[in-house]
Amino acid sequence: MPVSDRYAVIGNPIAHSKSPDIHAQFARQTRQDITYQRLLAPLDGFEAVVKQFIAEGGKGMNVTVPFKLDAFAMATALTPRARAAGAVNTLKFENGEILGDNTDGKGLMMDIIRNAGYAVAGARVLLLGAGGAARGVILPLLEERPARLVIANRSLDKARELADFFSTAGRISVSAFSELDEAFDIVINATSAGLSDDMPPIPARVFKKGGLALDMVYGNELTPFLRFAAEQGANVRDGFGMLVEQAAESFYVWRGVQPDTRPVFSVLRPPSS
Ligand code: ATR
Numbered sequence: 001m002p003v004s005d006r007y008a009v010i011g012n013p014i015a016h017s018k019s020p021d022i023h024a025q026f027a028r029q030t031r032q033d034i035t036y037q038r039l040l041a042p043l044d045g046f047e048a049v050v051k052q053f054i055a056e057g058g059k060g061m062n063v064t065v066p067f068k069l070d071a072f073a074m075a076t077a078l079t080p081r082a083r084a085a086g087a088v089n090t091l092k093f094e095n096g097e098i099l100g101d102n103t104d105g106k107g108l109m110m111d112i113i114r115n116a117g118y119a120v121a122g123a124r125v126l127l128l129g130a131g132g133a134a135r136g137v138i139l140p141l142l143e144e145r146p147a148r149l150v151i152a153n154r155s156l157d158k159a160r161e162l163a164d165f166f167s168t169a170g171r172i173s174v175s176a177f178s179e180l181d182e183a184f185d186i187v188i189n190a191t192s193a194g195l196s197d198d199m200p201p202i203p204a205r206v207f208k209k210g211g212l213a214l215d216m217v218y219g220n221e222l223t224p225f226l227r228f229a230a231e232q233g234a235n236v237r238d239g240f241g242m243l244v245e246q247a248a249e250s251f252y253v254w255r256g257v258q259p260d261t262r263p264v265f266s267v268l269r270p271p272s273s
Contacts, residue, residue, distance in 0.1 A: 002033070003240075005033065005117060005143070006053075007037075007058070008036065008039045008062070009036070010049060010052075010053075010062070010063055011040070011063070012042070012062050012066065017038055019247055019267060020153060025034040025268075026129065026247070030251075030257045030259050034059075039061075041067065043066070046070040047074055054098075057102070059254060062090060063091060066182075068088055069132070070148070071100055072088040072100055074091075075100025076098045076099075077097065079100070081140070082100045082233070084139040084166075085104065085105060085136040087132050088100035088101065089103060090102065090103050101250075101253055102136060102248045102252065103246040103247075105141070106140060106249045108137050109140045110261075116241070118212045120145075121188050123146050123147060124146065124185050124186070125149050125184060126187045126206055127151045127190055128153070128202065128225075129153055129189065129199050130162050131192065134190035135162055137270060138166050138169075139166065142170035146186075149172050150173045150174070151173070152180055152200070153191075177200055178201065179200050180205070182205070185212065186211065187202075187206055187213045187229065189223070193224075194215055194219075197224060198224060204228070207233065208233075208234065209232075210235065211232040213225070216242060217239050220222055228273050241265070244265060244268075245261060
């Protein structure tokens with residue numbers, strides 16, 4: 001009997017990851033014979049767990065917090081988008097190679113453009129945060145040719161570093177939160193503030209009625225950032241759509257088949273929930 005190809009999501013913590021449910025649905029829908037499990041790695045034991053998984057015949061992994069930099073370091077080959085992101089969320093094991101890819105940025109673009117229905121091309125876009133999550137989405141944002149991309153961060157130096165790093169890909173302005181003095185079509189929260197029920201101290205004027213406010217964090221409750229954005233009349237969206245879309249792109253990297261994400265939304269997050 002042929003054995004199913006094995007995949008996993010690795011992180012710490014990992015118990016609440018929705019990735020196995022998402023990939024199980026993709027596999028059913030596309031009739032791909034795979035298994036997909038959760039793998040908890042000790043904080044200092046990422047590499048050993050990955051090596052063991054490869055030795056057991058594993059074909060690929062999704063990598064989540066806090067191991068995206070470890071995965072970047074461990075990859076023996078990197079895609080251009082992983083190199084730009086400086087982090088790896090997708091590993092593919094093939095012919096003795098460990099290919100590192102990053103599907104987060106593509107996932108965010110798919111969610112904003114296709115699922116939420118907002119054009120990034122020609123839009124004024126504000127990106128909050130200058131850590132790994134922000135870095136991972138800058139190149140895909142610039143590739144859409146927004147009219148303006150502003151990065152605002154608590155420590156301004158980190159925002160400046162990012163703007164310099166991507167300067168050949170497009171024009172990026174940098175601002176302190178308090179000095180933001182215009183409205184944006186799309187405001188993306190890539191800070192980790194929502195995880196501690198906090199939000200970056202941004203002025204209400206950055207939001208536009210009917211504009212989009214997206215928090216990369218997701219959960220059962222709206223984050224403080226999204227609550228504030230909704231009060232200003234913005235349409236709000238959490239990181240669940242990005243999660244599903246980055247998963248679809250990883251599935252495509254591994255299997256060469258593009259799953260349809262729409263049924264996954266209706267099953268995992270029905271409209272009434
Ligand atoms: P990630 O990979 O999630 O981006 P990170 O690299 O640690 O994690 O970056 C966290 C980001 O969230 C940073 O931009 C951080 O701001 P600083 O660079 O000034 O530290 C931002 N951040 C975290 N908590 C925040 C808060 N309460 N208010 C505003 N920004 C916050």
